[in-house]
Amino acid sequence: MATTNLTEMSTHTQAFEESLCSPVWVGEFKQQSLSFSAVNILLSITATLGNSLILVALHKESSLHPPSKLLYRCLATTDLLVGLVIQPLFASYWMSLVNDHWSLCRYARDVGYMAGFTLCGVSLFTMAAISVDRLLAMLLGQRYKEIVTLRRTYIMLAIVWVVCLVAGLFTHLNYRIALWCSLIYTPSCLLISIASYSKIFRALNHHQAQIQGYVRQQPSQLNALSIVQYRKAVYNALWVQLALVVCYVPLFTVKIVIFFSSKRFSNLFLIYGMPIVLMFFNSTLNPFLYCWKISEVRRAVKQTIRQAICYVER
Numbered sequence: 001m002a003t004t005n006l007t008e009m010s011t012h013t014q015a016f017e018e019s020l021c022s023p024v025w026v027g028e029f030k031q032q033s034l035s036f037s038a039v040n041i042l043l044s045i046t047a048t049l050g051n052s053l054i055l056v057a058l059h060k061e062s063s064l065h066p067p068s069k070l071l072y073r074c075l076a077t078t079d080l081l082v083g084l085v086i087q088p089l090f091a092s093y094w095m096s097l098v099n100d101h102w103s104l105c106r107y108a109r110d111v112g113y114m115a116g117f118t119l120c121g122v123s124l125f126t127m128a129a130i131s132v133d134r135l136l137a138m139l140l141g142q143r144y145k146e147i148v149t150l151r152r153t154y155i156m157l158a159i160v161w162v163v164c165l166v167a168g169l170f171t172h173l174n175y176r177i178a179l180w181c182s183l184i185y186t187p188s189c190l191l192i193s194i195a196s197y198s199k200i201f202r203a204l205n206h207h208q209a210q211i212q213g214y215v216r217q218q219p220s221q222l223n224a225l226s227i228v229q230y231r232k233a234v235y236n237a238l239w240v241q242l243a244l245v246v247c248y249v250p251l252f253t254v255k256i257v258i259f260f261s262s263k264r265f266s267n268l269f270l271i272y273g274m275p276i277v278l279m280f281f282n283s284t285l286n287p288f289l290y291c292w293k294i295s296e297v298r299r300a301v302k303q304t305i306r307q308a309i310c311y312v313e314r
Helices: 002-019 030-060 066-098 102-147 150-173 175-212 227-260 268-293 295-313
Strands: none
Touching: 030 066, 030 268, 030 295, 066 102, 066 150, 066 268, 102 150, 102 175, 102 227, 150 175, 175 227, 227 268, 268 295
């Protein structure tokens, strides 16, 4: 009985998303569709420029630990692909609704969902990996650089990309499996991040209490690290994590509502469209967060911009 109900729920969700390329729900929202298209075009440009600049800056930056830098490069790459691929597809999707081009609508929707599912999955897993990376830096101490190597990070990210690509294909091959994948790995990644940062901040607070109480003890693994630099790195990663949560959770919430509700109303089209735009906004927001919170990246970005200006002025 439970299996039947879950199957019906996933069928309702798939039917709703298929109806997004028909006049059933979207006929009265053409002006809003035009606005969504314009916003996607704007965000596509800013995400592409911003993340291209970040990738160049990260390539030049050498003070960051290579595995940690690779994780940020992976995140910037997914954001760049959002700007280059997904947002133009969704801009085409919204415009096809305005012009009643239903074949283009279905193509843009299907390819956009497939690519979006893949890249969002990679972003979620990468953010979880960044939180675990910060936790390992605390737990392993001086052994951190020996254990968390660039090669192992490459292997881990390759596995993540393959898994997310396969999951993305299921949005076209078997929607039910893809839906369940999203309902499983989204909260799983968030829980991993929450658990990692909770453990990190408990350790940092304990260390701070020891300092304030003038407690003398043998140097610990945490003391082997530069506490100031470590705390800064943790907060930098946490800001990026919080931005992702703020931008992703609304769409995840709407999907859950659609999944568990068989009722449909016309405003659901807008309610579904707005969190999609917000989720894509994360790809534009991240480069600003990198420049604001990570001083090494900020310096590299400034240097890159100066070099570009000098090159243009020649």
